[in-house]
Every structure is written in C-alpha cells, then in structure tokens.
Amino acid sequence: xxxxYSLELIKNGKRIDGRKFDEFRKIExxxxxxxxxxxxxxxxxxxxxxxxxxKLGIGEPFPDTPKDGILMVHAxxxxxxxxxxxxxxxxxDAVELSRVVDRGIRESKCIELDKLCIIPKEKVWIISIxxxxxxxxxxLLDASxxxxxxxxxxxxxxxxxxxxxxxxxxxSKLPVVFKPINVAxxxxxxxxxxxxxxxxxxxxxxxxxxxxxxxxxxxxxQKQGIKGIEFKNIEKxxxxxxxxxKEIRKLVK
Amino acid sequence: xxxKGIKLIKNGKRIDGRLAKQLRDMEMKIDVISTADGSAKVKFGNTIAIASVRxxxxxxxxxxxxxxxxxxxxxxxxxxxxxxERKSPAPNRRSIEISKVTRLALGPTxxxxxxxxxxxxxxxxxxxxxxxxxxxxxxxxxxxxTSAGVPMRDLVSACSVGKINGTLxxxxxxxxxxxxxxxxxxxxxxxxxxxxxLQMDGLLTKDELIELLNLAKxxxxxICELQKGVLREKYKSE
Numbered sequence: 001x002x003x004x005y006s007l008e009l010i011k012n013g014k015r016i017d018g019r020k021f022d023e024f025r026k027i028e029x030x031x032x033x034x035x036x037x038x039x040x041x042x043x044x045x046x047x048x049x050x051x052x053x054x055k056l057g058i059g060e061p062f063p064d065t066p067k068d069g070i071l072m073v074h075a076x077x078x079x080x081x082x083x084x085x086x087x088x089x090x091x092x093d094a095v096e097l098s099r100v101v102d103r104g105i106r107e108s109k110c111i112e113l114d115k116l117c118i119i120p121k122e123k124v125w126i127i128s129i130x131x132x133x134x135x136x137x138x139x140l141l142d143a144s145x146x147x148x149x150x151x152x153x154x155x156x157x158x159x160x161x162x163x164x165x166x167x168x169x170x171x172s173k174l175p176v177v178f179k180p181i182n183v184a185x186x187x188x189x190x191x192x193x194x195x196x197x198x199x200x201x202x203x204x205x206x207x208x209x210x211x212x213x214x215x216x217x218x219x220x221x222q223k224q225g226i227k228g229i230e231f232k233n234i235e236k237x238x239x240x241x242x243x244x245x246k247e248i249r250k251l252v253k
Numbered sequence: 254x255x256x257k258g259i260k261l262i263k264n265g266k267r268i269d270g271r272l273a274k275q276l277r278d279m280e281m282k283i284d285v286i287s288t289a290d291g292s293a294k295v296k297f298g299n300t301i302a303i304a305s306v307r308x309x310x311x312x313x314x315x316x317x318x319x320x321x322x323x324x325x326x327x328x329x330x331x332x333x334x335x336x337x338e339r340k341s342p343a344p345n346r347r348s349i350e351i352s353k354v355t356r357l358a359l360g361p362t363x364x365x366x367x368x369x370x371x372x373x374x375x376x377x378x379x380x381x382x383x384x385x386x387x388x389x390x391x392x393x394x395x396x397x398x399t400s401a402g403v404p405m406r407d408l409v410s411a412c413s414v415g416k417i418n419g420t421l422x423x424x425x426x427x428x429x430x431x432x433x434x435x436x437x438x439x440x441x442x443x444x445x446x447x448x449x450x451l452q453m454d455g456l457l458t459k460d461e462l463i464e465l466l467n468l469a470k471x472x473x474x475x476i477c478e479l480q481k482g483v484l485r486e487k488y489k490s491e
Contacts, residue, residue: 092353095346103454107435208451218462221437221453223354228361228447231470235463242459 006199010188016200017046021193022240027251029146031154039155039174042134043147045195049134052147054127054155054174058165061117061124069116069124073102075131075144082136096222098131101145101182103220104211105129108180111152115175123163127155127174138197141209142248145182150252152176180219181248183241184209187229192237194244208234210241214249259432261417268428269298276412276424276472281392281483283400291401293483295393298426299383304393306401308373323368327356329390331379351387358391358440358450359398362405373403384427385413391440391450396480400487408480410473411440411450414465416457421465423472437462439469443477446470 006016015021025046034040039054061068075098077085090098105111116125129151131144155174159166186196186204196204206225213219218238223229229237261268271277277298286292289305296302312318329351333339344352359375375398377390388411395409415425415436422429425436435455441448453462 092349095349096353099346099350107454107456109456213456217456217458218453219456221451223448223451224357226357226360228442228445228449229451231441231446231448231466234448234451234466238459238462 002199003202007188007203010191010193010200010203015193017197021191022244024195024244024248025197027248029150029251031150037151038158039151039153041147041150041154043143043150045139045143046197047135047137048139048143050140050143050147051132051134052144052151053130053132054151055130056155056158056165057126057128058118058123058163059126061121065113066121067117067124068113069111070126071102071106071111071113071129072126073098073105073129073131073148075101075133077133077136081133085133085136097141097144100141100209100220100222101129101131101148104145104180104182105148105152108178108211108213108219110149110176110178110180110213112175112177118160118163125157127152136198138199138201139184139195141184142182142195145180145211146248146252149179149181153179153252178213179249179252180211180213181245181252182209182211183244183248184224185237185240187225187233187237192240194240208237208241210238210245212242212245216242261429261432262420267417267422269426273420273422274468274472276475277426279476279479281396281479283396283483283487289397289401291397291399291403293393293397293400295389295396297385297389297424299381300386300389301380302377302386302389302393303380304375304377304390304397306373306375306394306397306403308401309368309371309403312370312372317372318370321366321369323365323371323373325356325360325363325365325373325375327352327359327375327377327394329355329377329379329387331382331386335379335382351390354450354452355387355391355394358411359394359409361447361449362395362407362409362442363398364404364406367404373398382427384425384430387411387438388413388440388450392476392480396484399484407442407445408477409440409449410443410477410480411438412469412472412476413438414469414472416455416461416465421461421468423468435461437465437469439466439473441470441473443474
C-alpha cells in the first residue's frame, strides 16, 4: 500500500518522506568501528545501515600481474537486515551489488595495487572488502560503495616479521589515491530521483548506477530495474549523478 | 587489467584487421535446436553463443507461480572448453550477474503480464568465447524468443563498445576486452530507442561515454537488420 501511495505522491511531485527528488537522506558515517579489521566504516542513509570491513592477508599474486596486490569484494544479505533476505549462499542481488562496488573501486584505480607487493610472483597483499548489510531500507548500493571507500581510506597495512603478519601493529596506510563515489539515479515515468528508499525502490521503473572519480571520469555503470531507459534520458541521469557525487565526496575523509 | 605497452591498433587497424567502428563478421542461424520452442546461434567473429527458449509454459513447483504475471528466467553459462584455461561448469559470480542483466535486458520486450502463472526460460550457452559474449547471448536470445512465437514489443539488439589505445571502438574481441581502457555492454529495443542493458567499466570522460553510446546505438541498428533478415528468411520458407 505504501508503494502505491508513494507512486501517487511522485506523480504529484512529492516524495513519501518529504525529500526533494535530488536530495539524499541524512548520511551518517562512523569510521574505524571494528578494531579487529584493518579498516572499517559504518554508513547510514536514513535508516539503511551498512558496515564495510577491510581485512588484509597475504597470498599469491595472479600470474599476469605478479607484482600487484589483489582486491576482493564480497557482500552478505543476511535475513537480519530485511524480511526479504533469505539464508544461504549469496543470491543474484548480493552478487551483483558486490561486483558493481568492486568495479567502481577497481576501475577508478583508487588503490595503488602495484605498491602492495611483498615478494614478486610469490607474496602480495590481498585486500578483502566485506560488506555486511545491517538494515535494508533502500539504496544499498550507494551505501555499500560509500562504506567500502571510507573503510579503505582508513585501512592500515599491518607490520610484517619474516613475511608473517603481526596483527594489531601497523606499518603504513593503504595507498588510496582516488575517491570513487557511486550514485544510483532512479526513474519513474519522467521523474528522476536519487537515494530511493525501500518503498520507492519497489516502484522504480529503472535505475542507473554511476561511479565517478573526483576528476569527473566515469569508472563504472550498471543499469538496473525492470524497464528500459529511453536513450535520450541516459545523459540526464549521468549529469545528475555527476552533480550529486560532488556533494557526497565532501563527506568523505 | 591493462598490460602496459600492448599495441592493439596499428596504422588505424585493429589486431584482427578491422577498423575502429567495424563489427566482426556475424552469422545468425535460427531454430538450431529441435526440442526447443525457439532457438538461435549467433557468431560474432570467434565468439559463438547458442540460445534456446522454452515457454511460455506452466511453472512448477507451483509456489513459484505469479498469479498476475508470467516470469522470465535466464541462464547464461560458458562451456568449460570455451576459454583458454578450462572453466568449471558450475555458475560463478560473473555468470550469476550476467544471467540477471540478461533477464533485465530481455524482460522489457515481453508481455509477461498476458501469461500469468507461466514461465519463459531462456538458456544461453557460450560455446566459444572471444569477447562480447553477453551481448552475443542477448542477440541470440532475442531471435530465439521471436522464433518461439513469444509476443514481443520489439527485438533486442546488443553490442559492446569500448576504448582501446585511446581509440573508441565497436565490438571488442577477447584480446581487446582484456586490455581495454574501458568497455561498455549495451542493449537496446531498436525501434523504441529504449536501453535495456548498460554496463560500463574502465575510465571515460562523459563526452567519450556519450560518443560510445551513440556508436553502440548505431551498431545495434545494423545488428537488428541481421536479426530481421534471418527471421524473414524463416517465415519465407514456411
């Protein structure tokens, strides 16, 4: 019922929670909330809450990039966060979310992976970003990407002794040189909106997620939703994402 | 991951001899699987995709049925021998994501609400992979759906575009895909101008991206003509 009400409101130029169409919900960020992780962050978008944790380990590099560290992103949609989530291995939505977050970070080249070599061809740092959804009230993608970035910016590389990790002691900061921000732009009829809440997500016709660097270069995109997007509207959606990414980036430290 | 110093364009020609905006030789064949309601095989150069469509048919187990609408299911898979190193036949994260975006790319063209409690299944198998496999799969699925007699608003035509060695190109092959600065997977309902697949990764300015999208749209028009061609051929002979 709330979805229908929300749809009716949008047709009249309003949103169910009174926001403007290009307005984010209140964004709250907490850094370093998990001491056991090398980096962590909690992000709240309104009532949506996501924790990203970064763990560093040592492993073998890929044969084609023998001197580069490895990045992995994994997301869990536990039933803890929503009645719509079920136990079991990650479903297609969790897989898609983690892969879109991964591409935003990887393609922006925000982590200098070539500085994460310990012994070429043998040992490199493996950066695992794990995204844990705590409460799903819509727009998990933007929240997860933001939490991941802030966790990375606060990640420290552990000390090594005889190539073994000494947990709890740190050598240096993780080399993060860009700040990719993800902005998903939703579309209902001719209305574009950002940061859809749960009710709005259920009635969105389509969504375009855009990851942007501070030089305004686009590093990843993913079209989502059940309907197509008219070709002429794509540029408008990208423009809105570019504009809003600047606003979010100011919150990132 | 970009390997440094790889030259993918020499004297304006790509490693397979194509020009920047040239599609590979394409072959499309319809009704290649006799047990399917509709099927098709699409070749983009060395990339070979086969799609088979079953349905609309009653959906079991019954609890999966939707009383107001039919559902579409898509499964994208790569044959273990389709790539250099044998690939496990089990679904991986990549194929799970591609299955989802394929479903969303095809969904907007169907009238699922006219077939409540049913399912349309689309199975895609990549027999040989040399870049642009997901879009080859979507092109094959689109003509397979048509051939199965599924009512559709439009065909779905798809292609990849990208940036290699600073040049904007169409229809990336495997080598180009692995060493690209950016690549985009794109699908459109050609006569409705509705984009149903758009995935991008790499680094592009907005202007480059818009230029690539226009390139993709034009290339999809060409692909659409090929799709229409094989469909016309089928109904001419019947």
